[in-house]
Amino acid sequence: MLNSKKKIYQYNIILFCIVFAVFFRIYNINFDNFWFDEILSFWITNPEISFRESFERHKSIEQIPYLYHFTLKIIFEIFNYESHLGRYLSFFFNILGIFFATILCKNIKNNNSYLLALFLFSTNIFLINYSQELRPYSMIFFLCALNLYLFFKLLTIPRGKKTKSYYFVAMVFSNILMIIS
Numbered sequence: 001m002l003n004s005k006k007k008i009y010q011y012n013i014i015l016f017c018i019v020f021a022v023f024f025r026i027y028n029i030n031f032d033n034f035w036f037d038e039i040l041s042f043w044i045t046n047p048e049i050s051f052r053e054s055f056e057r058h059k060s061i062e063q064i065p066y067l068y069h070f071t072l073k074i075i076f077e078i079f080n081y082e083s084h085l086g087r088y089l090s091f092f093f094n095i096l097g098i099f100f101a102t103i104l105c106k107n108i109k110n111n112n113s114y115l116l117a118l119f120l121f122s123t124n125i126f127l128i129n130y131s132q133e134l135r136p137y138s139m140i141f142f143l144c145a146l147n148l149y150l151f152f153k154l155l156t157i158p159r160g161k162k163t164k165s166y167y168f169v170a171m172v173f174s175n176i177l178m179i180i181s
Helices: 002-026 036-044 051-061 067-078 083-108 113-123 125-130 137-156 162-179
Strands: none
Touching (some): 002 113, 036 083, 067 083, 113 125
8 A cells, every 4th residue: 555655656746747847848938039049050950942051051150060950950841940840849859858867867776766856857947948949959968868878778788688789779879869969
């Protein structure tokens, strides 16, 4: 009986943190106009121009790798070239980053410390602000959390298991994505 109450309590905390994280990232996501660097990201990813021209624009003004703008350009081509859609990509990456970072904390130490980590990731004002910007910070956070998660899984899987090679390939792929982001 005590274990079931404890589990319900943990689920309630997890649900509260997830709702809090989603609400404060969505709330006023398009309240502010674009900052200058967001305008540049929006200009670079115009779907009416070619990928080559988009890359040339990126090289001329940005000092970051091209992966975020490439992803954003594809999103704009699939959906619509509207300013608010780009910020939802950052929101999506931010929520995925919180998920993988929390799972990583749970895998490292299987006690209730992951609840604290989830709370801290959900309420972190910098993560909230970055999830509302048309900039690559949330994607980098997600890729770092994913890469650390895959690395930890790779370390904890016993030798000889077939899944170890899958985790290795996934970790190498996430490393490459991190390098080009």
